[in-house]
Amino acid sequence: MGLLDFLRGSGASVPSRARQERVLTSSLPVGAAAGSADSFQTGGTWTSFGIGSPSRSGVKVSERTTMALPAVMQALRILTGVFAMVPMHYVRRDGKGIHRLEEDPLYKLMNERPNDVQSQYDFREILLGDILMTGNFYAYVSRDALMRPSVLTRLDPLGVQDLQSFDRQTGQQMFYDATLPDGSSGRFASRDIWHVRGMSRNGLQGLNPISFMKEAFGESIATAAYVQSYWRNNAQPPVILTSDKKIDGDVRQQIKDDWKNRFSGVDNAGEPAVLGNGLKADYMRVSNKDGQLVETRTMQVLDIARAWGVPPHLLFELSKATFGNIEQQSLEFVIYHLGPHFSRVSSKAAHAFAASGCTFIHDPSDLVKGGFLDRAQGIAALRNGGVMSTDEGRAEFNLNPVGGDAGGEIWRPINMGISGQPNPDPATGN
Known part of the structure; x- marks a missing residue:
């Protein structure tokens, strides 16, 4: 066994003594069956394509049937798409502020090229998609000769089994039985598997939204099936x-x-x-009007909006929408709906990869820029107040820098100065 194999901690490199002493247990509660809706286990064969779990409405609920609902597809599209648009910077914090480490390999891994197959947008989109649909995202971590993360390869959430061990001195540790894209399987330490959990009740696995909200989705699927059957029969009672x-x-x-x-x-x-x-x-006599079919379908869209945490107007449910302040609605979407996803992913990335004193932060400023006039007035106020330079203001509009002293100077208003010191003479500067 080589030194690099030992440091990587692959299943084949774990010493036999450690295997004998370490007791691994499933992250399922005792007595819970895999895939049970009453357990904290996510995934399971029932969520895969073509296999469904029956609901009380009589229809099977699976990933395929759930995504066939237009409201679900739009909810996933808006959440994963907007999430993927926002850059996640690798930064260092010190007494002078936050500094982007754009030359660090971790910065490029998260913002440019996570692997040779997917762009950073594709990778982030499927990252959040896995969390929303299965409750968990897994990626195999490949490392370079210096043991730095170099490639992240997404794993099928249904092909990974979480295991935990507990030591009174070191606490809990996670291990993963996973199947890799090449078909090989093994047991991997947590440093080899980047696991981002969704909302969790045990801190080990994320809850599967489709499993726990199966009945709500089943109602929508059954209603859609009724409408299809009604029209297939030429709307004949x-x-x-x-x-x-x-x-x-x-x-x-x-x-x-x-x-x-x-x-x-x-x-x-x-x-x-x-x-x-x-x-x-x-x-x-069958009256869809008396049966409030339209109202039922509207309420089901609202249920889906609640399930995924998406404002109804973004699912094109506008029956009670007001258009008084689109900027405020966009701000609320970023803070209350995307904000937890930003924090979940960035904190997990920092926990797994960041060096001491460094962390990951998302920058959603492009999502809350507002209208052109509001942006222009805000940037002018910052420029005149000495907060940003001309070139920094131009960058907000994707304009080329002026360059030189004219573009990089920071203004200080003439009627302001440093507390406790006299203002300089405008003529001499002293």
């Missing part, structure tokens, strides 16, 4: 065929099958019915 004559059971079944074949479905719309043997067709 159920019919009852009656007759004064006695009809044997076999004949009744034959009449029923013949009616369905002739008059059910869109292709048979408008076909005239010719009835014999005293048969009469009575249509059952």
Whole structure:
């Protein structure tokens, strides 16, 4: 076993003594089954494509059926897309402020090239998508010769099993049984797997939103299925065929099958019915208006908005929307809806990768810039107040710098000075 293998801590490099002494347990509560909706375990085979968990509405709820709902797709698109737009800077904090470490490999890893396949936008989009859909994001951490993180490879959340160990002196430690993209499997230490959890009840695994809100999603899926069935049958209400004559059971079944074949479905719309043997067709009165179908579907969109933490107007549910202050609504979206995701990812990145005195921070300033006039007035106030230079103000509008002293000078208003010192003479500067 080589030194680098030992430092990487792969499953094959763990000393046998450590394996014998360390007791690994699943992060599931005792007695809980994998994939159980009552446990804190996320994932499970039921959430994969083509497999669903039945809800009380009678439909199966899976990732595929859930994403077929337009409101869910839009919620994921707006959250993951906007999240991916925001840069995550690697910075050092000291007594003089915050300094971006743009030449550090960690900065480039998070903001330029996480791996050879995905751009930073793709990587961040799927990062938050995994958290929203399964509760957990996993990435395998490849390291360079100096043991610095160099590549992050996303792992299938359903192919990773969390394990924990506890020592009275060192506390909890996490291990992961994971299947890598090349098909190999192994047990990896936490330094080899970057795990970002969603909302959690045990601090070890994130809660699976689809599993825990299965009934709410099932209602929406069942309603959509009803509407599809209604239109597939040419919006025809159920019919009852009656007759004064006695009809044997076999004949009744034959009449029923013949009616369905002739008059059910869109292709048979408008076909005239010719009835014999005293048969009469009575249509059952079905009113979607009385059943408040439109109101039901509206409330289901609101439920989805609550489930993902998205303002309803961003899901195009505008029935009660007001347009008094779009800037304030955008600010609330950044603070209350995206803010927790920013903090969750940046704090986990700092916990896993950052050096002492350094951290990761998101910069969502582009999301709250407001209108052009408001931005121009704000930058002018900062420029005149001596907070920023001309070139820094021009950069806010993506304009080329002026350069030289004219672009880099910081103004100080003539009627202001340093506390306790006399103002300089404007003529001499002394």
